[in-house]
Amino acid sequence: xxxxxxxxxxxxxxxxxxxxxxxxxxxxxxxxxxxxxxxxxxxxxxxxxxxxxxxxxxxxxxxxxxxxxxxxxxxxxxxxxxxxxxxxxxxxxxxxxxxxxxxxxxxxxxxxxxxxxxxxxxxxxxxxxxxxxxxxxxxxxxxxxxxxxxxxxxxxxxxxxxxxxxxxxxxxxxxxxxxxxxxxxxxxxxxxxxxxxxxxxxxxxxxxxxxxxxxxxxxxxxxxxxxxxxxxxxxxxxxxxxxxxxxxxxxxxxxxxxxxxxxxxxxxxxxxxxxxxxxxxxxxxxxxxxxxxxxxxxxxxxxxxxxxxxx
Amino acid sequence: xxxxxxxxxxxxxxxxxxxxxxxxxxxxxxxxxxxxxxxxxxxxxxxxxxxxxxxxxxxxxxxxxxxxxxxxxxxxxxxxxxxxxxxxxxxxxxxxxxxxxxxxxxxxxxxxxxxxxxxxxxxxxxxxxxxxxxxxxxxxxxxxxxxxxxxxxxxxxxxxxxxxxxxxxxxxxxxxxxxxxxxxxxxxxxxxxxxxxxxxxxxxxxxxxxxxxxxxxxxxxxxxxxxxxxxxxxxxxxxxxxxxxxxxxxxxxxxxxxxxxxxxxxxxxxxxxxxxxxxxxxxxxxxx
Numbered sequence: 001x002x003x004x005x006x007x008x009x010x011x012x013x014x015x016x017x018x019x020x021x022x023x024x025x026x027x028x029x030x031x032x033x034x035x036x037x038x039x040x041x042x043x044x045x046x047x048x049x050x051x052x053x054x055x056x057x058x059x060x061x062x063x064x065x066x067x068x069x070x071x072x073x074x075x076x077x078x079x080x081x082x083x084x085x086x087x088x089x090x091x092x093x094x095x096x097x098x099x100x101x102x103x104x105x106x107x108x109x110x111x112x113x114x115x116x117x118x119x120x121x122x123x124x125x126x127x128x129x130x131x132x133x134x135x136x137x138x139x140x141x142x143x144x145x146x147x148x149x150x151x152x153x154x155x156x157x158x159x160x161x162x163x164x165x166x167x168x169x170x171x172x173x174x175x176x177x178x179x180x181x182x183x184x185x186x187x188x189x190x191x192x193x194x195x196x197x198x199x200x201x202x203x204x205x206x207x208x209x210x211x212x213x214x215x216x217x218x219x220x221x222x223x224x225x226x227x228x229x230x231x232x233x234x235x236x237x238x239x240x241x242x243x244x245x246x247x248x249x250x251x252x253x254x255x256x257x258x259x260x261x262x263x264x265x266x267x268x269x270x271x272x273x274x275x276x277x278x279x280x281x282x283x284x285x286x287x288x289x290x291x292x293x294x295x296x297x298x299x300x301x302x303x304x305x306x307x308x309x310x311x
Numbered sequence: 312x313x314x315x316x317x318x319x320x321x322x323x324x325x326x327x328x329x330x331x332x333x334x335x336x337x338x339x340x341x342x343x344x345x346x347x348x349x350x351x352x353x354x355x356x357x358x359x360x361x362x363x364x365x366x367x368x369x370x371x372x373x374x375x376x377x378x379x380x381x382x383x384x385x386x387x388x389x390x391x392x393x394x395x396x397x398x399x400x401x402x403x404x405x406x407x408x409x410x411x412x413x414x415x416x417x418x419x420x421x422x423x424x425x426x427x428x429x430x431x432x433x434x435x436x437x438x439x440x441x442x443x444x445x446x447x448x449x450x451x452x453x454x455x456x457x458x459x460x461x462x463x464x465x466x467x468x469x470x471x472x473x474x475x476x477x478x479x480x481x482x483x484x485x486x487x488x489x490x491x492x493x494x495x496x497x498x499x500x501x502x503x504x505x506x507x508x509x510x511x512x513x514x515x516x517x518x519x520x521x522x523x524x525x526x527x528x529x530x531x532x533x534x535x536x537x538x539x540x541x542x543x544x545x546x547x548x549x550x551x552x553x554x555x556x557x558x559x560x561x562x563x564x565x566x567x568x569x570x571x572x573x574x575x576x577x578x579x580x581x582x583x584x585x586x587x588x589x590x591x592x593x594x595x596x597x598x599x
Contacts, residue, residue, distance in 0.1 A: 051404055053411070098583055101590040105346045106546070108407060109538050112348075113582065116535035120575035127572075234531065238411055245408065278419035284412025288405040289398060 013159060022151040026223075027267065029155045031260045032162040033219045038243040038255035039169050040212035045241065046249030047173050048205045049185035050100075051108050053237050054115030057095070058213030060232030061118065062088040063221035067135045068128070077141030085214045092210020096203045103188075115237055122229035134228035138221060148222070158219055165212055170252060172208060181205055235277065239266070242280065246287045248294025257296050316447050318568050319561075324453040324522060326560025327460030331515025332533055333540040333552045334467060335508025341484045341547025342504050344403060348410040349391070351534030352417035353384050353509045357516025358525040359421050360384070362430045365520070373435045377517040384513025385506040392505040397498065414530060422527045432520030452521055459518060463511065464553050471549060480504060484547060536563065539582050545595020554593060 016028050037059055044050040065084035069075040075083070099110040122129045129135070140148040148154045172178055183191045184198040192198055221227050230236060239262055247258020262283075269279050291298050336350045360380035365371055391413060399405040438452040471477035482490040483497050491497050523529065540559050544551025558581065566577035585592060 051407070053407075098586055101586045105340075105344070105403065105407065106542070106590075109346055109542060110582075110586065113535050113538045113542065114579070116531070116538075117575045117579045120535075121573075124575065125572045234411075235415070238415070241408070275419050275423065277415045278423075281412040281415030281419065284415070285395065285409050288402075288408050288412070289395070292402060292405055 017152045017155055025151040025155050027264075029151070029158045029223055030267075031256075031263055032155075032158040033216055033223060034240070034243065034259040034263050035256035036162050036165045036219065037213060037216035038240050038247070038259035039166065040209045040216060041240050042244045042249055042255040043169060043173070043205055043209040043212070045244050046255070047178065047181050047185065048202060048209075050103070050202060050206070051241070052099075052111040052209075053108050053234065053241065054095075054099075054111035054113075055209070055213055055240055056232050056234075056236035057111075057115040057118050058088050058092060058210045059217035059220055059236070060122065060227075060229075061091060062214035062217030063227045063231060064122065064129060064135075066218055067138050067221050067227045071135060071138055077139075081141070081218055084218060085211065088214030088217065089207060089211045092207045092213070093203075095210070096206035100199060100202050100206065112234065112237075115232065116234065119229055119232040119234070122232050129229070132229065134226055136226050138225040138227070140222045140225065154223065158223070161215065161219060165215060166256075169212065173252070177201070177204075235280070238284075239280065242284055242287065246283075246291075246295055248296040248298070251294070251296045251300070254294055254296035258294065261295070313447065314568075317449075318564055320449055320453050320457075322561040322564040323557065324456045324560075325564055326557035327457045328515055328519045328522070329536055329540055329556035329560055330460045330553055331463060331518065332512050333537040333544075333556055334464070334549060335511040336537050337541045337544070337547055337549065337552040338480075338504055339508040340541065342480060343396075343501050345396070345406050345410070347505075347508070348407060348534065349388075349414045349417065350508070350512055350537060351530035351532075352414040352421075353388060353512040354516040354519070354533050355421060355525070355530040356387070356417055357381065357384050357513030358432070358520045358523065358529060359425055359430070359516075360513070361517030361520045362432045362525040363425075365432055366430070369433075373517065373521075377514040380517045381510040381514030384516075385510030388509025389502055389506040392502050396505070397501075414534075418527065418530050425525065425527075427527055429524050429526035431524040432517075434521040456518060456522070460556075464549070467511075467549060476503070536578075539578060541592070542582055543585050543592060545592025548592070548594040551592055551594030 013028075017025060020028070037055070040058075041052065041055045044052050044055070062084045065087050066077075066080045069080035069083060070077060095111070095114055099107050099114065102110055123131055125131075126133075140154065142148065143157070146153065148157050173181070180191065180196055180201055184196065184201045188198045191201075217231075220231065240259065243259035243262045244255045245258065246261060247256065248254030265279070265283065266276060270276055273279065287294075332350065332354050335353075336347060339345055339347045339350075357377075357380045360383055361373075361376050364376045364379070365373065395409050395413070396406055399409065434452050438455055440451065441448045442451045442454060443449075469477075471480060479490070479495045479500055482493075482495055483500050487497055536559060540552060540555040543558060544553070544555025559578065562581060563574060563578055566574040570577065
């Protein structure tokens with residue numbers, strides 16, 4: 001049963017490039033990017049019990065650094081990516097020190113305030129970030145001389161990166177460190193009494209999540225070849241958080257499903273209505289009020305119930 | 312010299328506005344343990360209501376408008392609390408998420424109703440001429456605004472410290488379970504405090520209108536300021552919100568005037584400083 005699921009999942013990611021049109025392949029690439037981003041956020045939300053409303057900072061800052069270095073300072077993509085990821089991870093380490101002075105709602109408010117500061121900076125510091133116009137005319141990298149300009153080749157690139165990300169994050173949460181992280185989420189005082197350092201465990205997780213947030217930011221800027229302050233906005237953080245909550249933060253694959261749903265909704269809805277933010281707000285209300293545990297755990301509970309048969 | 316004095320007054324008036332915004336936020340947080348992310352949207356809604364009313368009826372008094380808009384926003388807040396938030400009592404994360412969702416809905420609704428262009432709010436006629444004190448010229452409206460914030464602080468202080476309702480609120484803040492056990496209707500208190508907080512934010516939005524004008528994104532500009540104020544001042548503390556508002560008012564105004572591009576980064580420094588040395592905020596209690 002489990003293997004059928006895995007095969008189906010693998011097929012659904014591997015087959016599209018062979019028959020789908022460019023529009024759908026691009027959509028699939030976007031889902032992969034949003035999926036990596038949601039997974040990195042879920043390290044904090046689902047496994048660490050730290051609800052961050054500022055995760056777009058890492059996506060946005062990584063994207064901005066790479067965009068600035070390649071377009072303005074003539075760096076190659078390899079060096080730019082390295083500097084961008086190092087910088088983003090260092091920023092995560094610093095933000096972690098600040099935000100982890102608090103837990104719960106205090107943590108949420110600090111992450112939100114920090115990300116708003118970055119958003120304001122991207123908007124106002126227009127001689128560096130080009131302000132509201134964003135930075136356009138970017139290029140995609142050419143790893144090993146392979147051009148990523150076609151939809152299919154970029155999809156393969158994104159799929160490889162996303163698979164590595166998924167694997168690395170799975171290893172992270174199923175390692176002994178992941179267990180101690182879940183321990184700290186549920187019983188911080190007992191974990192402290194057992195000799196673990198809850199703060200350190202949270203901080204390392206925060207940095208690791210920032211790192212993968214940065215990777216998704218690179219994918220994001222390579223895909224769009226454009227970056228705008230909205231990618232740092234609360235809306236952007238909130239979309240990712242909605243994906244995590246909607247998909248189900250408890251399940252490993254949940255956030256990917258949720259992120260995909262949010263992205264599809266955004267794509268389809270914006271074809272018909274202009275009011276994406278309002279729809280996003282309504283979806284938030286709906287998800288929290290109707291399926292608070294998320295769609296994936298909800299569905300698997302339903303399936304388990306069906307298998308047991310009616311009682 | 313004129314620069315410093317005028318910017319000083321601007322700081323005070325921004326601080327006053329921030330107090331009107333963050334006092335409600337802080338009260339709601341203190342009692343309900345709820346980070347109300349709709350608060351910026353309530354403020355913006357007040358500004359738009361005020362702009363519409365004052366521009367369509369030129370004889371309208373700004374104080375009456377502020378009161379009316381405050382009541383209207385309080386009613387919207389009350390409905391939201393009763394219909395949505397009470398269903399999520401056992402789910403604090405869910406509560407934050409719906410307040411965020413609600414803020415998106417309100418700000419998008421404002422964009423839909425009032426369009427994307429900023430709507431200036433006229434300064435009340437009697438307060439347009441500048442005041443001269445000791446040879447310096449002050450915009451009268453800003454002076455009055457500072458007075459308003461101080462007045463609101465005094466009223467709130469007496470409400471919380473000297474009335475029966477205030478005593479019940481303080482009991483609820485300190486120990487919700489015990490307050491329930493001695494017969495205080497804590498759930499109704501939640502609604503009252505939520506309406507009160509939303510109402511002050513809405514009225515503050517009207518009063519801030521002549522300075523800020525109504526524009527899309529006002530909520531996103533104000534909410535982080537309110538968050539930084541309460542993180543700085545201490546969550547749930549009225550005094551903290553008061554002092555924090557004026558500190559942030561000064562830092563933000565002078566930061567914008569002297570280093571316009573770095574204003575947001577400068578804001579962030581006192582916050583980091585306070586979090587590093589006093590995580591509960593300047594006037595917060597431990598574990599707030």
